[in-house]
Amino acid sequence: MAAVIRALSDPGGGETDADIIRLSEREPERFAAIFDRHYAEIHGYVARRLGPSLADDVAAETFLVAFDRRGGYDAARSSARPWLYGIASNLVARYRRAEGRQYKALARVGLDDTVDGHADRVVVRLDAEATRGRLAAALAAIAPGDRDVLLLIAWAGLSGDEAAEALAIPAGTARSRLHRARRKLRAALGGADPTTVGEDA
């Protein structure tokens, strides 16, 4: 397998994603460069939302769907990231229940396996797990549509406008979804007074 990856993974030098997608119209194999550029990132994003085993399937499917829809790609967008994240989000949406289960499971984790290991390490892990547990509980309670926007911004690193494009929703809608999601998140983290939370563009 390594040989194949090497053979094909010249990700295309200075070409933009849009260039590659355009070329892949006549030479479908070129789309592999889009995979090489973005697979790890998309996989990571899906893994955070659905766990590693579903992530393998969903990340793979993301690129198949993207390939099928490459004809409709807007050539004016040089980076394919928002587009790919949008496709991944739509596929994740098919696993709402699995996603919810994963957050709930993570919310519970952290308190019941503290018997082995050095005390210091255990404490550090507990801290991290406790934080993640609180986050997971918050995510589980956020409406799916709001969560999509929140996670595209927090985890995928998209801007508010990019998240809106990725999800094919108006920018204003994305902003208000983000606002709602963050209010819940802050409340769950025991942070700021929800009423003082502003909107992020």
Place this chain on the structure above:
Amino acid sequence: MDDLKTLREGWGTPDAPADTARAEARAALLARAGGAGRAPRRARRRLRIPIPLPRTGVRLVAIGALAVAIAAGVTVAQNLGGTDAQGRRKPFVPGIPAGPVANAAEALDRAAAAADARPFTAPRPDQWTYIENRNTSPAQGPGGVATGGPLKTRVERLWRRADGKQSAWMENGKVQVQTEPGPLTPPMDYPTLSTLPTEPEALLRWADDTMGGLGGDTDEGRWSMAFNLFNTILRNSVLPASVEAAIYRTMKTIPGVTLVTGGVDAGGRPALAVGRVQEGWLRIEVLLDRKTYRYLGERSVAIKSHTNKGLDRTMHVKRGTVQIYVVRVGAGIVDRPGQRPS
């Protein structure tokens, strides 16, 4: 701490995707893109990927005089062969028997011998290989699977610089030249194709290495990957005669390759079809001229109705649906992109 930052940093970084997952996903994509044979069996089962097909943006190759003859609507066979004074059939290609072939092995042997007998002058590195094809297929469903419907025909023309560094095509009547960003798999650049092994065993080994085990763990997977790979190369590339011959000889060694009975038409010319059934329902065929044994194109046809379930949707393919139908129109070697062989 800012809530978004907490969310970003407090979640922990997911493990990098496993190499196997990445390789399977990539193989699945390449299978979908059509040039890479099929995905490994395991990946297909888990992903329920629609079957891999020959690439839809196919290009085909005809070399030299035949290409011109076809383009001009001339039947080459009229100018060749015939009967001798005693009424015996004369061979169309010297040294190669005329008349019907008994089986796939015989057809491929004759195709190899005819290729070997053909004069071929290698292009200079600054020349361009030219390929023109006519690709007819039903409007395709998602994943490149044709489920029926009206037929669409597209003619495609592609130039590749013989040093492998550039390729070109026509867009709105203008020649577009681009620098090749990197190697493709399967290879389409002349430097790689012209140095392929010409012994069947070595060529098969090369196929396996090149596709990096994409055929999966089973013999059947590897055979069908190899057959698809050779089809793709025949379809897309101008090849030295010796390499083309080697491909036919190697195809002959692949189990399950059979002569298709009944007539197959390649753009109005009767063709011999040598095919191999994949996954129990899709037969992929190389089309060869009945008399000169030249490569005429490729066809893939559902020999059984087939239902394909994917994450996205379910597809039904009816028996007899042609998935792809490629007729080689022309090819050759020219000095400039945009130029057609004279």
